[in-house]
Amino acid sequence: MPILCRDCTATFAPPRPSCPGCGGRRLVRHDELFDLAIAHVDCDAFFASVEKRDRPELRTTPVIVGGGQRGVVAACCYQARIKGVRSAMPMFKALALCPEAAVIKPQMSKYAEASRAIRALMMDLTPLVQPLSIDEAVLDLSGTAALHKAPPAAVLARFALGVERQVGVTVSVGLAPNRLLAKLAVERDKPRGFAVIGAAEAASLLAPEPVSVLPGIGPVQARKLQALGLATLGQLATLSPREAAAKLGEDGPALAARARGEDRRRVDPTRETKSISAETTFERDLRTVPELEAVLWRLSEKLARRLKEKGFAAGGVVLKLKTAGFATRTRHARLGAPTRLPDTLFSAARPLLAREADGTAFRLIGIGAQLLMPGEGADRGDLLDAESPRRAARWEAMEKLRARFGEGAVMRGLLAKR
Known part of the structure; x- marks a missing residue:
């Protein structure tokens, strides 16, 4: 049986209690x-x-x-x-x-x-x-x-x-x-x-494990599988494709295959980023529009930076709010053109927030880019928004000042008032 020493990375074959080179036991x-x-x-x-x-x-x-x-x-x-x-x-x-x-x-x-x-x-x-x-x-x-x-x-x-x-x-x-x-x-x-x-060894090793060890199976789905008599991966693995489809729907055959340790996914370095967002939980519940807007602006700036870092632009925004009772609200808005400018992101999310800020106490707010698009085509300006290239240049200049003099070097009036 091949043996690897993790302390010196030597490899050897004869069974030994420790590494013959460094004496390590890992x-x-x-x-x-x-x-x-x-x-x-x-x-x-x-x-x-x-x-x-x-x-x-x-x-x-x-x-x-x-x-x-x-x-x-x-x-x-x-x-x-x-x-x-x-x-x-x-x-x-x-x-x-x-x-x-x-x-x-x-x-x-x-x-x-x-x-x-x-x-x-x-x-x-x-x-x-x-x-x-x-x-x-x-x-x-x-x-x-x-x-x-x-x-x-x-x-x-x-x-x-x-x-x-x-x-x-x-x-x-x-x-x-x-x-x-x-x-x-x-x-x-x-x-x-x-x-x-x-x-x-995969099938036999997985067989006694609960279905919940499979990535993607949460508590709710695990309980549903248990109710069908499929509490372990071994029980799930025995289903034929036809049986799995009949019991579990169209995803059933793939689920049974995973229970046997089968996986055809390749390692893909170009895997597309599916979502980019920014959110924060408040130290105390916030209710008023001005308070919530101030936080939303800071998150819009953070989202803009993340979009640029990853080479994407937003084709729309999603606003996320969580009430003091932990109920989650999400609201969506499409953009006329792709952007990664904080003021455009904020302007799209601001009316969504205004409709929700009806005195409800919120403990969390977030903003995300919905429908990620290539960053190269963002903020080039058109008849509807001819000023976006100038705003992009202004935002770039502000970021350079902050990089040199600190985050508080340049501040939007919305924050200065607070």
């Missing part, structure tokens, strides 16, 4: 270890890990990254997770579970910088890197053994050590014959893990 053993090339890489408690990296005094302290008392948990370290803290949990609940935690406001620019550094290390391994989020990606290392003079498993172990040394955070790796199994593998060994699921 060994990976698997019959298909040197034949697999699809990897899912997930940073461990990414935001919290970056904060601990930059503040060594917090290394042994539970860390929660998120807003104030009225905010939610954006991320937390494993020490906080042991206490029951989870992402998206209201902050007051998180602090009730882990009152000794250090709460740190998110610093997205810092996390983005670390993410870019990790992405660059991935691109050194293979051009087939598909980012899934700021801290997660899937890689295809097929055919790279000759280039790296090592099998993908050893290259990935080397990569994980490089991330720790150069970026200062840890990652977990799942290695498998396809994307689904790689995702399931990485979830089996965290943090700083390296798990392998081979093709030969």
Whole structure:
């Protein structure tokens, strides 16, 4: 059985309790270890890990990254997770579970910088890197053994050590014959893990697992499957395509195939970004139009920056509001031409907000780009909006001033009044 040492990335075959080269005991053993090339890489408690990296005094302290008392948990370290803290949990609940935690406001620019550094290390391994989020990606290392003079498993172990040394955070790796199994593998060994699921063992390994372990199956669908006598992946996997379609509808055959560990998706570096948005949760509920508009403008600026960074423009906007009772409202508006200017985004969302701001108390507001379009054709001006090129130039000048003198160097009158 092939063996890989994760401490020095040496590979060897004879069974040993430790690495013959460095004496390390972080060994990976698997019959298909040197034949697999699809990897899912997930940073461990990414935001919290970056904060601990930059503040060594917090290394042994539970860390929660998120807003104030009225905010939610954006991320937390494993020490906080042991206490029951989870992402998206209201902050007051998180602090009730882990009152000794250090709460740190998110610093997205810092996390983005670390993410870019990790992405660059991935691109050194293979051009087939598909980012899934700021801290997660899937890689295809097929055919790279000759280039790296090592099998993908050893290259990935080397990569994980490089991330720790150069970026200062840890990652977990799942290695498998396809994307689904790689995702399931990485979830089996965290943090700083390296798990392998081979093709030969996939069906038997998944069979006893609950259907809820499949990505995309939430609590509601899991209960529906259980009501049909399909509580485990093994029970779901036994359905023929015809039986699966009869019981579960047109998506049934694909669901049964996934329960067997089958997945034909390729790693696609050009995967289209489906949505870009910005939102915030208030420290206290807001009710009035002026208060809500001030926040909406700041989010419009943030959305404009994100659109530019990703090379997109908005063909429409979606306004998101969450009431004090946690009811979510979404309202949509189409634009006459694609844009990534904050004032155009704000102008489209402003009447949507005016119709909803009827005295209702809101705890969250967000704005998103609906129908993403190529950024090259944005804000060129037409008969209906001949001024958009000038507004684009003005916005660019404002951003340059802020980059040089700080965020408060230039401020819209709407904010200055507040």
